[in-house]
Amino acid sequence: METLLQTNSQLQYAEVYISDMISLKNIFLQTQTLKKLNQNFGVPFLLVKKKSEVVAFATLVISEKEEIVFKIYETGLSASEKSNFTLRAERYFKKSTMANFRDPEQLKSSISRMVSWLNVD
Incomplete structure (x- = not known):
């Protein structure tokens, strides 16, 4: 149990800026x-x-069923760390009332703008 606490205490969770x-x-x-x-x-x-160092993030996407879901992308997390992060992301996802979390059309527009902006080199 102590090892798990030490591992988790090394992780910092934050909103994306x-x-x-x-x-x-x-x-x-x-x-x-x-x-x-x-x-x-x-x-x-x-x-x-x-x-x-940022090692993982949760992101809002549109599923094949045209529903808002989130995905996790990570490098360097153990299975238990990824599981803990997934639970945190799920709680955040369920609590948020912002348009990107609830309106698929708004999210599609936001994704398009985000991808276009970040792909400019």
Whole structure:
């Protein structure tokens, strides 16, 4: 039990800010083996840092059923750390009332703008 607490105390959870986008973009491109972002990048809303390095993020996407869901992209989390982060993201997702979390058309528009903006080199 102590080991789990030590592991979790090294993790920092935070909302996503514009200043985090380059790190999130790099994680996405690395995990998806892509050169440019696509719609699956979504609109990130929560991240995890180990020490000062971003290692995972949760992002809002549109499912095949046209529903708002979230995905986790990560590098360097253990299975228990990923599970804990997924639970935190799920709670955040359920509590948020912002338009991107509730209106699929709004989210589609936000994703398109986000991807276009981040793909400009």
